[in-house]
């Protein structure tokens with residue numbers, strides 16, 4: 001009937017340092033937490049398995065508060081450009097890949113990042129045409145806010161000299177007005193729409209591959225945004241429900257892109273609906289772009305691009321209209337905002353249109369604040385979904401974009417927590433690696449992956465605070481803080497077991513701690529055989 005877990009450091013996360021000797025679970029629920037002796041005495045007739053943790057460390061299962069599961073799976077399947085150190089290395093990889101393509105088949109690459117290249121010049125479409133004039137090519141930048149395309153793809157997308165920039169996007173052109181192959185923000189969609197659609201079966205396979213990887217990283221669940229991009233609501237939601245369930249346990253909370261909100265409503269579905277493993281969440285809206293392509297919407301000019309303050313994805317009034325539609329169906333929203341101007345804009349709209357239910361609105365990223373934006377956030381019952389590993393990937397180049405003066409409230413996680421703002425931790429995978437341990441280490445150390453320097457050390461979190469982001473933080477964001485995110489009576493039996501004690505280790509090592517086991521609803525769904 002039940003399992004008695006014992007023999008390790010069991011951190012309950014009910015308060016800092018709080019630990020127990022043993023946990024007794026039945027099916028998906030924690031029945032009791034206490035000493036081995038007491039639990040054995042109370043439950044010995046119902047215990048049918050004892051699991052000895054062998055001195056390892058048990059924590060509540062970690063939950064990634066912002067990711068894109070399908071894109072993560074595609075990254076595992078597609079050509080990964082994210083580790084490459086030069087444009088030549090990227091081109092070499094593309095050349096090798098084209099050799100195996102059928103005529104007309106698309107070459108999709110993921111995650112190039114010119115900030116990692118010695119020469120930071122972005123590849124021109126003519127260089128891609130040289131590699132493959134006949135196979136259409138689309139290469140997504142690490143930030144997902146820009147793509148590179150070759151001439152074949154541009155032609156299939158129907159883009160020519162007359163094509164205007166779409167609202168919220170830029171088709172980059174040279175002095176002669178010729179496209180360079182670089183497409184920013186909503187301009188990416190023109191290329192993507194020219195791609196053949198994937199089947200639901202394929203999506204199911206991609207989700208399963210992604211989930212297996214997530215479980216191995218210690219994640220028992222994730223809040224994911226996918227429903228708009230791969231052939232629409234019904235197909236994608238259907239794929240999630242088929243791929244994840246009692247036989248493939250993982251807790252997926254799906255944000256609903258506003259473009260498919262009407263499809264969800266048509267199906268008579270709303271916030272929190274779904275299965276025990278796949279449920280629907282807040283309405284996802286983009287307010288601005290991203291820092292890498294200088295499209296995050298700022299109150300001031302980019303330090304390295306005078307006259308440019310970034311991009312508002314929606315025309316004035318449009319974003320408010322979307323929020324109003326969501327409110328008319330009692331739906332919370334989750335808004336992508338990176339720049340301080342965008343945060344002010346969104347905070348004002350949320351204040352104007354408060355939720356009338358107990359659900360929670362979310363600000364995704366909330367990376368660059370100013371005093372006024374911080375004050376506005378403080379006043380709102382809003383969650384901020386932060387991605388601690390951005391600090392390791394964005395510095396030092398973020399300083400070039402923002403200028404030193406704008407850094408005082410950038411990536412300001414400690415300040416947000418101290419101001420009583422609820423934060424949840426995530427990766428935005430596949431933008432960042434999916435590992436929650438990597439995120440925890442980044443929140444604690446704030447060390448750049450490029451130069452090894454520490455950026456804004458006054459914003460660093462304690463290990464406990466950082467683990468909280470991925471446990472109670474992510475649970476709170478979706479109103480599940482009374483059933484998930486802690487090891488306590490009547491909570492869900494979701495755990496991870498780490499091979500080392502995360503609270504008593506050199507913070508520089510956190511990312512390398514092996515995940516020994518992942519447990520969802522009392523079932524061991526991942527076990528590291530090497531440990």
Ligand SMILES: [Zn+2]
Pocket residue numbers: 066067068225428
């Ligand atoms: Zn995202």
